[in-house]
Amino acid sequence: MESSATQRTDGALTAVVGNPPASAPEDRRETGVPGPSEAGPAALELRRISKRFGQVVAVRDVSFSLGHGEVVALLGDNGAGKSTVVKMISGVFAPTSGEIRLDGQAVRFRNSKQARERGIATVYQDLALVPTMNVWRNFFLGSELRHRGRLDVKRMRAETAQALHEIGLRNLSSVDQEVKGLSGGERQALSIGRAVHFQQRVLLLDEPTAALSVKETEKVFDYVRQARQSGIGILLIMHNTVQALSVSDRVVVMRHGEVAAEFAVGGDLEALAKQVNLAISGAA
Amino acid sequence: MSADLANATTAQDSASPPPLPSVPRPLTSYVSGRMIAVIGVLVAVLAVLTGTSGGKLLSATNLGGALDASSEVGFIAIGVTMLMIGGEFDLSVGQVFVVGGLAFAGLDKHIGFLPAIIVTLLLAGAIGLINGIITVVFGIPSFITTLGTYYAIAGFILLITGASPVSYLPPLPHVFSVFSAHVGGLGFRWEVVWWIGLAAVAAWILHRTSFGNHVFAAGGSPEAARGTGVRVGLTKIVLFVACSALSAFSGIVLFCHLGSMEVTAGSGLQLQAIAAAVIGGTALFGGVGTIFGGVLGSFFLGVLTVGLVLSGASTQYYELFVGIVLIGAVIAQVKTVGASRFVHALFRRNSGR
Numbered sequence: 001m002e003s004s005a006t007q008r009t010d011g012a013l014t015a016v017v018g019n020p021p022a023s024a025p026e027d028r029r030e031t032g033v034p035g036p037s038e039a040g041p042a043a044l045e046l047r048r049i050s051k052r053f054g055q056v057v058a059v060r061d062v063s064f065s066l067g068h069g070e071v072v073a074l075l076g077d078n079g080a081g082k083s084t085v086v087k088m089i090s091g092v093f094a095p096t097s098g099e100i101r102l103d104g105q106a107v108r109f110r111n112s113k114q115a116r117e118r119g120i121a122t123v124y125q126d127l128a129l130v131p132t133m134n135v136w137r138n139f140f141l142g143s144e145l146r147h148r149g150r151l152d153v154k155r156m157r158a159e160t161a162q163a164l165h166e167i168g169l170r171n172l173s174s175v176d177q178e179v180k181g182l183s184g185g186e187r188q189a190l191s192i193g194r195a196v197h198f199q200q201r202v203l204l205l206d207e208p209t210a211a212l213s214v215k216e217t218e219k220v221f222d223y224v225r226q227a228r229q230s231g232i233g234i235l236l237i238m239h240n241t242v243q244a245l246s247v248s249d250r251v252v253v254m255r256h257g258e259v260a261a262e263f264a265v266g267g268d269l270e271a272l273a274k275q276v277n278l279a280i281s282g283a284a
Numbered sequence: 285m286s287a288d289l290a291n292a293t294t295a296q297d298s299a300s301p302p303p304l305p306s307v308p309r310p311l312t313s314y315v316s317g318r319m320i321a322v323i324g325v326l327v328a329v330l331a332v333l334t335g336t337s338g339g340k341l342l343s344a345t346n347l348g349g350a351l352d353a354s355s356e357v358g359f360i361a362i363g364v365t366m367l368m369i370g371g372e373f374d375l376s377v378g379q380v381f382v383v384g385g386l387a388f389a390g391l392d393k394h395i396g397f398l399p400a401i402i403v404t405l406l407l408a409g410a411i412g413l414i415n416g417i418i419t420v421v422f423g424i425p426s427f428i429t430t431l432g433t434y435y436a437i438a439g440f441i442l443l444i445t446g447a448s449p450v451s452y453l454p455p456l457p458h459v460f461s462v463f464s465a466h467v468g469g470l471g472f473r474w475e476v477v478w479w480i481g482l483a484a485v486a487a488w489i490l491h492r493t494s495f496g497n498h499v500f501a502a503g504g505s506p507e508a509a510r511g512t513g514v515r516v517g518l519t520k521i522v523l524f525v526a527c528s529a530l531s532a533f534s535g536i537v538l539f540c541h542l543g544s545m546e547v548t549a550g551s552g553l554q555l556q557a558i559a560a561a562v563i564g565g566t567a568l569f570g571g572v573g574t575i576f577g578g579v580l581g582s583f584f585l586g587v588l589t590v591g592l593v594l595s596g597a598s599t600q601y602y603e604l605f606v607g608i609v610l611i612g613a614v615i616a617q618v619k620t621v622g623a624s625r626f627v628h629a630l631f632r633r634n635s636g637r
């Protein structure tokens with residue numbers, strides 16, 4: 001607990017030091033709690049969205065927002081409705097009622113392709129990359145760069161190397177390596193780096209650290225911190241409260257399909273973790 | 285996206301040191317260890333057959349004959365390799381090959397050489413389209429779809445021809461020599477040049493175009509491919525069409541070479557083409573393979589055919605060999621990817637789009 005608070009500070013410091021010319025999103029982060037109250041509308045805003053499956057109400061009247069350059073963790077027990085919320089945002093299925101807004105504009109996706117075209121990148125565990133293809137081919141998959149009708153291999157290799165370098169993956173031996181041989185953390189770097197490079201609006205990460213060691217998890221959080229600098233809004237689905245608090249600006253707790261509580265991250269993280277866990281279990 | 289987003293990125297770009305970690309290209313991205321092994325085995329088999337044939341195999345005529353024999357399976361293997369990389373099988377190619385020869389023979393007399401080729405390829409493309417649509421839209425494993433079309437086409441051919449071969453009386457039209465004439469004094473025919481040429485085009489498409497990238501992705505992980513916006517179903521349908529067209533082209537070329545086409549000429553070709561692809565390192569479960577490997581595999585089979593004949597051995601050994609290669613490949617791949625993944629890939633269902 002104590003260590004996680006320190007890690008959080010370290011992480012934030014590193015991010016600032018690593019990026020001296022403070023850009024717009026950086027200023028915003030230093031001025032305090034980011035979010036929809038800041039100038040301009042939130043990257044993503046859910047307004048009382050609900051989802052029914054027959055008789056089952058999987059999600060009920062869920063509202064929260066995600067600002068540009070903000071990291072929000074969505075927490076909750078199994079069955080709380082987290083995945084259902086993510087699937088509505090990513091266009092897998094439409095809400096039964098309620099509204100989804102992107103930069104203040106109400107949107108209605110008929111499928112995940114439409115969501116993707118509006119700048120919503122979703123990274124599902126294990127399904128995000130093609131293991132048999134190399135790093136740069138994965139990075140540009142579906143958005144290949146072409147020069148006179150043929151793949152611009154040279155540029156794609158260089159841009160991939162640069163994007164991975166920027167996101168903080170510095171020790172990859174080659175972008176010609178098959179993804180099969182990458183560690184879980186390196187794969188996340190690839191997915192996150194891709195979302196940033198293609199200037200997506202919102203990045204949805206479903207349990208990005210589920211199968212990772214502590215060390216790798218810390219690295220993935222560094223990628224997330226780095227990605228946030230670009231102004232992308234990041235929604236993390238997590239189940240580990242302490243980990244979630246170490247990387248996010250806010251946490252939204254879901255229980256029985258509803259938002260049970262919302263917390264701004266700051267101050268005594270150990271005490272906050274206790275509060276969050278109480279909200280998750282329903283004792284609060 | 286928004287202006288400040290773009291600014292943020294540029295600011296960062298100029299701030300970070302000129303990044304580029306060197307990106308040396310490893311040798312393995314050109315030639316795999318597996319390919320070297322295949323070439324080694326090919327050379328060994330060549331050596332053995334040279335011995336058993338009393339050195340005759342190495343004559344220009346006989347090596348040329350081996351190349352000619354390779355091209356028959358070779359054209360088909362190009363399509364089958366691409367389709368297998370894309371995660372699908374086509375067992376109907378043997379019959380489409382016969383359809384190609386027969387349709388061309390029937391049309392050539394009436395509408396001329398080039399129009400006959402074009403119409404034949406369109407017809408074959410339509411068969412491929414049917415294979416693709418049944419597989420992709422109805423979500424039926426291609427293994428089953430194309431086994432069905434294999435028998436349907438075989439039955440149709442027998443009905444139309446009454447099982448008798450279609451032949452032209454010699455001399456064959458001079459224009460047929462664009463495929464059947466010998467190249468200089470080299471012992472092989474122009475069909476080999478067409479084969480290698482088409483293989484080069486296919487390899488270029490596979491490795492140097494977006495479509496090729498999508499083929500590898502569709503076979504390697506259809507879910508991930510869809511997730512990045514790749515139109516997996518459409519990609520596969522295009523592959524089925526190309527595979528059928530290449531198979532019919534092989535039938536056309538054979539007809540131009542021999543001046544006749546037996547209605548049973550295509551039986552077993554589908555498995556030979558798959559064997560050629562697999563010998564060349566193409567995975568049975570999709571996502572991995574090269575056209576070069578398929579060409580090499582076809583050449584391997586061509587050398588084997590001619591070498592066995594020259595050695596006075598029964599050609600039944602050839603079929604025995606193809607059977608062993610296929611079973612061996614299945615065993616090897618089941619061992620590396622696991623039986624369940626293999627069965628899953630074989631009977632993979634496609635959802636629309």
Ligand SMILES: Nc1ncnc2c1ncn2[C@@H]1O[C@H](COP(=O)(O)OP(=O)(O)O)[C@@H](O)[C@H]1O
Nearest residue numbers: 053056058076077078079080081082083084085
């Ligand atoms: N496709 C579906 N059909 C019926 N019920 C579903 C479906 N998807 C989810 N649910 C139900 O919705 C509730 C929330 O599930 P989910 O969103 O997966 O929760 P979480 O991701 O938080 O574990 C659960 O009770 C689950 O059984």
Ligand SMILES: [Mg+2]
Nearest residue numbers: 079082083084
């Ligand atoms: Mg879930």
